[in-house]
Amino acid sequence: MMQLTITRPDDWHLHLRDGEALAAVLPHTARQFGRAIVMPNLKPPVTTVDQAAAYRDRIVAALPAGACFEPLMTLYLTDNTPPSEVAKAAASGFVKAVKLYPAGATTNSDAGLTDIAKAYATLAEMERVGLPLLVHGEVTDPAIDLFDREKVFIDTVLAPLTQRFPQLKVVMEHITTQDAAEFVASTPANVAATITAHHLLYNRNAIFQGGVRPHWYCLPVLKRETHRQALVAAAISGNPKFFLGTDSAPHAKGAKEAACGCAGCYTAYAAIELYAEAFEQAGALGKLEGFASHFGPDWYGLPRNTDRITLAKENWTVPADYPYLATDTIVPLRAGETLSWKML
Numbered sequence: 381m382m383q384l385t386i387t388r389p390d391d392w393h394l395h396l397r398d399g400e401a402l403a404a405v406l407p408h409t410a411r412q413f414g415r416a417i418v419m420p421n422l423k424p425p426v427t428t429v430d431q432a433a434a435y436r437d438r439i440v441a442a443l444p445a446g447a448c449f450e451p452l453m454t455l456y457l458t459d460n461t462p463p464s465e466v467a468k469a470a471a472s473g474f475v476k477a478v479k480l481y482p483a484g485a486t487t488n489s490d491a492g493l494t495d496i497a498k499a500y501a502t503l504a505e506m507e508r509v510g511l512p513l514l515v516h517g518e519v520t521d522p523a524i525d526l527f528d529r530e531k532v533f534i535d536t537v538l539a540p541l542t543q544r545f546p547q548l549k550v551v552m553e554h555i556t557t558q559d560a561a562e563f564v565a566s567t568p569a570n571v572a573a574t575i576t577a578h579h580l581l582y583n584r585n586a587i588f589q590g591g592v593r594p595h596w597y598c599l600p601v602l603k604r605e606t607h608r609q610a611l612v613a614a615a616i617s618g619n620p621k622f623f624l625g626t627d628s629a630p631h632a633k634g635a636k637e638a639a640c641g642c643a644g645c646y647t648a649y650a651a652i653e654l655y656a657e658a659f660e661q662a663g664a665l666g667k668l669e670g671f672a673s674h675f676g677p678d679w680y681g682l683p684r685n686t687d688r689i690t691l692a693k694e695n696w697t698v699p700a701d702y703p704y705l706a707t708d709t710i711v712p713l714r715a716g717e718t719l720s721w722k723m724l
């Protein structure tokens with residue numbers, strides 16, 4: 381049987397939620413990854429170092445016995461995040477970044493930034509202390525076509541931001557377009573990007589295959605095939621500015637299969653397998669380890685993991701759902717379909 385052994389990967393963009401949802405999804409991530417950057421878009425959001433410490437404690441308490449997994453925490457940037465909180469975050473040792481959600485751009489982003497200028501003093505402090513800014517890169521103007529919102533964000537917000545704060549460490553999260561891949565590639569080393577497995581595997585046709593497929597709906601929404609190909613090219617390029625971030629975003633089955641379904645794909649149950657499939661399809665399995673296990677920690681200035689994981693080329697059928705809440709299950713991306721890689 382064909383096998384692939386790589387340094388244990390990390391997930392540089394993950395939603396773990398809280399309470400019973402956290403307990404349900406955390407074992408999936410903790411089995412595969414050594415660390416994960418945990419998104420702060422809880423209700424209410426994680427805006428202070430004290431809240432991040434408490435959330436971190438709840439995550440650690442929810443870990444399965446014997447798990448060796450380190451949650452890397454983030455703060456949710458609001459119009460009122462003071463520069464003093466940045467200094468506190470940098471000193472904490474466990475807060476690794478600050479997350480910018482444009483207000484209203486995605487799930488639980490109501491408390492997000494209404495105007496980038498409101499954060500200038502805070503961003504200046506982040507640039508000074510070297511605390512990275514993670515960005516959900518979409519404008520929210522309803523007049524802008526949904527499929528153009530990432531490009532318009534780059535042109536109107538991100539490019540000017542990197543000019544104003546040239547030393548600021550920035551990760552453009554879950555990039556979905558050729559424009560984003562080209563922009564990130566054109567910037568200095570302090571600007572990087574994460575790419576999800578689903579944006580490497582699918583284009584927007586997947587959302588409409590034979591009918592509306594809510595489990596393929598996420599934000600930023602899947603784009604056309606040319607963009608998917610550009611993302612694959614970036615992921616397999618060996619350029620260390622591009623690294624793994626699943627954006628696994630759990631929502632209960634009833635919240636997805638609804639008249640107004642939530643955005644987010646649940647991929648944590650087989651994250652590394654989905655990436656392996658994408659890299660294999662591109663004829664670039666040999667590039668998976670750098671993307672999944674080396675470039676992320678290198679960029680964050682953290683040590684690489686020292687243990688390894690092994691994947692086997694082996695077909696298995698994804699369950700129709702997994703336990704999630706007492707009242708509802710969660711439907712994984714690819715439910716009922718066959719995956720061809722399996723982590724041992």
Ligand SMILES: NC(=O)N[C@@H](CC(=O)O)C(=O)O
Nearest residue numbers: 395486487598599629643644
């Ligand atoms: N990606 C998504 O579609 N949803 C994420 C939020 C986000 O990462 O934008 C979520 O929290 O559900």
Ligand SMILES: [Zn+2]
Nearest residue numbers: 486516599600
């Ligand atoms: Zn996002």
Ligand SMILES: [Zn+2]
Nearest residue numbers: 395419627629
């Ligand atoms: Zn996300």
